[in-house]
Amino acid sequence: MIHPSAIVSPKAKLGANVKIGPFSIVHDNVDIGDNTVIESHCEIGYPSALAGDRPLVIGANTLIRSHSIFYAGSTFGERLMTGHRVTVREGTVAGVNLQLGTLCDLQGDCTIGDYVRFHSNVHIGKMSKVGNFVWIFPYVVLTNDPHPPSSVLQGCEIGDFAAVATMTVVLPGVKVGAHSLVAAHSMVGKDVAPSTVVGGAPAKYLCDTVKIKLKDGTDRPAYPWTTHFRRGYPDSVTAGWDAPAE
Amino acid sequence: MIHPSAIVSPKAKLGANVKIGPFSIVHDNVDIGDNTVIESHCEIGYPSALAGDRPLVIGANTLIRSHSIFYAGSTFGERLMTGHRVTVREGTVAGVNLQLGTLCDLQGDCTIGDYVRFHSNVHIGKMSKVGNFVWIFPYVVLTNDPHPPSSVLQGCEIGDFAAVATMTVVLPGVKVGAHSLVAAHSMVGKDVAPSTVVGGAPAKYLCDTVKIKLKDGTDRPAYPWTTHFRRGYPDSVTAGWDAPAE
Amino acid sequence: MIHPSAIVSPKAKLGANVKIGPFSIVHDNVDIGDNTVIESHCEIGYPSALAGDRPLVIGANTLIRSHSIFYAGSTFGERLMTGHRVTVREGTVAGVNLQLGTLCDLQGDCTIGDYVRFHSNVHIGKMSKVGNFVWIFPYVVLTNDPHPPSSVLQGCEIGDFAAVATMTVVLPGVKVGAHSLVAAHSMVGKDVAPSTVVGGAPAKYLCDTVKIKLKDGTDRPAYPWTTHFRRGYPDSVTAGWDAPAE
Numbered sequence: 066m067i068h069p070s071a072i073v074s075p076k077a078k079l080g081a082n083v084k085i086g087p088f089s090i091v092h093d094n095v096d097i098g099d100n101t102v103i104e105s106h107c108e109i110g111y112p113s114a115l116a117g118d119r120p121l122v123i124g125a126n127t128l129i130r131s132h133s134i135f136y137a138g139s140t141f142g143e144r145l146m147t148g149h150r151v152t153v154r155e156g157t158v159a160g161v162n163l164q165l166g167t168l169c170d171l172q173g174d175c176t177i178g179d180y181v182r183f184h185s186n187v188h189i190g191k192m193s194k195v196g197n198f199v200w201i202f203p204y205v206v207l208t209n210d211p212h213p214p215s216s217v218l219q220g221c222e223i224g225d226f227a228a229v230a231t232m233t234v235v236l237p238g239v240k241v242g243a244h245s246l247v248a249a250h251s252m253v254g255k256d257v258a259p260s261t262v263v264g265g266a267p268a269k270y271l272c273d274t275v276k277i278k279l280k281d282g283t284d285r286p287a288y289p290w291t292t293h294f295r296r297g298y299p300d301s302v303t304a305g306w307d308a309p310a311e
Numbered sequence: 312m313i314h315p316s317a318i319v320s321p322k323a324k325l326g327a328n329v330k331i332g333p334f335s336i337v338h339d340n341v342d343i344g345d346n347t348v349i350e351s352h353c354e355i356g357y358p359s360a361l362a363g364d365r366p367l368v369i370g371a372n373t374l375i376r377s378h379s380i381f382y383a384g385s386t387f388g389e390r391l392m393t394g395h396r397v398t399v400r401e402g403t404v405a406g407v408n409l410q411l412g413t414l415c416d417l418q419g420d421c422t423i424g425d426y427v428r429f430h431s432n433v434h435i436g437k438m439s440k441v442g443n444f445v446w447i448f449p450y451v452v453l454t455n456d457p458h459p460p461s462s463v464l465q466g467c468e469i470g471d472f473a474a475v476a477t478m479t480v481v482l483p484g485v486k487v488g489a490h491s492l493v494a495a496h497s498m499v500g501k502d503v504a505p506s507t508v509v510g511g512a513p514a515k516y517l518c519d520t521v522k523i524k525l526k527d528g529t530d531r532p533a534y535p536w537t538t539h540f541r542r543g544y545p546d547s548v549t550a551g552w553d554a555p556a557e
Numbered sequence: 558m559i560h561p562s563a564i565v566s567p568k569a570k571l572g573a574n575v576k577i578g579p580f581s582i583v584h585d586n587v588d589i590g591d592n593t594v595i596e597s598h599c600e601i602g603y604p605s606a607l608a609g610d611r612p613l614v615i616g617a618n619t620l621i622r623s624h625s626i627f628y629a630g631s632t633f634g635e636r637l638m639t640g641h642r643v644t645v646r647e648g649t650v651a652g653v654n655l656q657l658g659t660l661c662d663l664q665g666d667c668t669i670g671d672y673v674r675f676h677s678n679v680h681i682g683k684m685s686k687v688g689n690f691v692w693i694f695p696y697v698v699l700t701n702d703p704h705p706p707s708s709v710l711q712g713c714e715i716g717d718f719a720a721v722a723t724m725t726v727v728l729p730g731v732k733v734g735a736h737s738l739v740a741a742h743s744m745v746g747k748d749v750a751p752s753t754v755v756g757g758a759p760a761k762y763l764c765d766t767v768k769i770k771l772k773d774g775t776d777r778p779a780y781p782w783t784t785h786f787r788r789g790y791p792d793s794v795t796a797g798w799d800a801p802a803e
Contacts, residue, residue, distance in 0.1 A: 105354060212769050216785075234742045252742035
């Protein structure tokens with residue numbers, strides 16, 4: 066299951082049925098769960114001073130696609146799934162079934178809930194707190210430094226089920242409320258109320274999310290999105306979600 | 312022509328004089344044209360459920376630079392040229408002499424015309440339709456979901472010879488007209504008329520493209536850009552373009 | 558010190574104690590200083606027509622992290638330090654102790670001073686001139702073409718100690734003054750006066766930098782940032798900086 070060209074430390078802890086692809090490197094301080102696949106050209110458990118003795122812990126049934134780099138010192142629940150060329154630094158603590166798109170860049174020292182989806186090329190600054198079932202789209206940046214450069218770090222908070230659309234910056238310390246939507250190309254400088262839509266630079270209140278209509282011909286509300294979008298979530302989770310409005 | 316460290320499936324169809332660089336992987340379902348160069352650390356024909364049985368077809372005389380990843384299920388005309396770390400997913404159908412800059416991310420299920428140039432780090436959402444001779448600059452995103460997350464996909468259309476400048480988002484379903492220019496850092500929420508300049512967030516009409524003067528000391532019109540910029544196009548194509556204004 | 562899987566040209570000039578990681582490639586025309594570490598999956602001295610005979614010169618005590626690509630034809634002072642997947646093209650001339658974050662994309666033909674820090678995913682267009690002690694944050698683009706596509710290149714200039722915050726575009730030919738701050742998500746279309754804060758799209762004067770208070774409980778000025786932030790600079794340099802206001 067380990068490709069002959071891969072370089073795997075004898076100190077690495079690999080669960081049952083773990084596969085390691087060609088030209089990948091697995092360092093000492095890692096603990097990889099059963100049935101996990103690490104594809105080609107990856108570097109797993111990259112050692113660093115900031116990680117110290119903390120291992121990289123990856124839950125079972127994970128898929129890490131090619132060219133990805135994970136530092137030591139982070140923890141992921143089961144069923145992590147990544148795109149290609151993901152970078153994850155020290156101190157990231159994530160729940161189950163996180164999806165990280167191609168080119169995502171997690172700076173570490175952050176917490177991420179369960180069933181979160183980051184699309185391609187999302188940048189998560191240190192000290193960010195991301196809730197459960199959150200969606201973040203390409204080229205979104207969660208910042209942390211109110212007056213760069215400095216050593217003052219104020220992480221953002223993204224509430225459960227919130228969606229942050231592409232090319233948006235969330236300023237340091239801002240809280241994006243649960244079930245809210247931040248429109249594309251926004252600069253969010255103050256807290257976003259739950260179940261509201263904001264947009265612009267600086268982002269302003271546009272409407273309540275319930276006002277957005279689903280463009281599938283039915284004209285029913287598009288939010289909460291859990292009423293119509295369930296792809297990729299297990300039935301055990303979506304069973305508790307609202308049925309679509311009739 | 313195949314580096315000894317490369318891993319090439321015996322099922323892959325390679326044309327005459329194809330070169331495969333060190334540490335690259337070529338999967339089963341690919342058909343690569345004559346005289347094509349695949350550099351180092353690439354992954355070509357990445358298999359996926361979405362690709363199904365569709366092969367990756369790459370035209371002759373192509374150059375794929377190092378660290379690039381192409382999924383199965385896409386088709387490219389002759390003389391494709393890429394930068395490094397390009398990602399191309401299933402269902403991309405492109406014409407001849409496409410240029411993809413470093414870090415471009417094509418999500419698949421899109422069509423791209425002939426002689427298109429994407430600069431670095433362009434993100435093309437599914438269902439996009441890109442015409443011929445289009446230019447798209449770094450960190451531009453062509454979106455597709457009018458109320459993310461959902462399963463409703465409304466692709467953008469970019470007309471022939473249009474140029475979309477850096478850090479611009481084009482919203483779902485928007486049509487950018489032929490020979491138009493979208494200014495940098497714009498958010499395009501409605502259709503752009505042909506041969507006009509739009510900019511801002513939301514993008515508004517600024518002027519007709521003919522009003523932009525070329526800053527080369529001549530003060531002649533900068534658009535249509537075909538009157539002054541021909542680098543990288545074959546003479547057989549540019550012979551039909553307008554001569555510069557006297 | 559050279560991993561057996563690495564491919565290193567016998568023509569490459571390597572200083573004392575240079576380390577080359579697994580699956581990395583070092584081409585002919587490079588001159589690498591003493592004690593430098595090139596990690597895994599890198600490509601160093603990529604040959605190109607634009608580089609011509611110019612070598613890639615990397616100063617001593619450098620760290621190039623994994624998956625990075627440096628073209629021939631550039632020069633770096635001592636103690637260069639990069640993140641992962643950096644791309645640097647021909648004609649880049651940089652001073653000492655440059656830091657390039659993960660995914661930075663330097664297009665070449667640019668000059669960069671001493672002790673400059675680029676965070677992740679910074680895009681530096683050709684003809685840019687970056688001063689000393691500059692900070693540039695993620696997804697910033699320094700542009701150069703006033704009417705794309707064209708062959709007219711007007712590089713930006715970023716003054717000493719300036720900070721350009723995330724997701725900002727600097728338009729061609731614009732000069733950002735010394736000790737200034739460009740706020741996040743800005744589009745800078747005209748010159749920025751020294752020691753001022755600008756923001757927005759288009760960016761406008763917001764205040765003098767001295768008006769920004771440091772959010773560390775002291776309420777002292779956050780700028781010049783040299784009064785409170787010295788991490789990563791040698792004592793020999795910071796000894797000359799202002800002490801914090803009492």
